[in-house]
Amino acid sequence: MKDTIMVALETKRGTPIKRGKAETPTDAAVKLTRSWRAFFNWMHSECFVEKNPFVGIGKEKSERSIIETFSNAQMKSLLNAPNRSTFTGLRDYTIMLTLLDTGIRISELEGIDLHHVDWRERTIKVYGKGRKERLVPMSRVLEKALRITARFAACWIATHYSSISITTPLRFAAFNRR
Known part of the structure; x- marks a missing residue:
């Protein structure tokens, strides 16, 4: 299961965003990871799954770019x-x-x-x-x-x-x- 999650995250990172705000693939993957982590934490706490697949998967942070200033x-x-x-x-x-x-x-x-x-x-x-x-x-x-x-x-x-x-x-x- 952990392998499937990692493959999905890697796929999301490489997927270009087609609509909406200009969100980078990395930002999308971070949001997706947070959502899944929360979902699986809940699933584990409610005993729907025996083992939380997100245990051991590190937290990812969005890239922060420097905003260009006026010349x-x-x-x-x-x-x-x-x-x-x-x-x-x-x-x-x-x-x-x-x-x-x-x-x-x-x-x-x-x-x-x-x-x-x-x-x-x-x-x-x-x-x-x-x-x-x-x-x-x-x-x-x-x-x-x-x-x-x-x-x-x-x-x-x-x-x-x-x-x-x-x-x-x-x-x-x-x-x-x-």
Whole structure:
């Protein structure tokens, strides 16, 4: 039985994935092994099989590949793409710069209020997974972009939505993903 399982795993490793998410054959084999192991553990615990065929078969781990980062030219190209003379262009530039400069998650960015920015210390208070609070440093370039965007946004809101006060807290969540 153990030989049959090993042959099946080797076959699965070599089988190209035809549909769905780009899952490598190794990942598929790891998932299959985990499922079978759990199934046979249950079968053995319920006395459906006398011997668990997965005893002695080692646990396999998925390969972890390194994610390629942007080159300097690609980053410059990305940051130069938005038209910063418009509100949405300036907003998009500031969002990209914030993500690149601080390394925060998009979900953390969406939760930032302007009162979370400490201009003197040049830090931003973000709330991560599980509402864990942390301070992230920001560069002078990002500080300048945030100040310009805040001023531009206050003017834009005042001219486009007369019912909203300029003192209404400006949230990055207002720049939500679309």
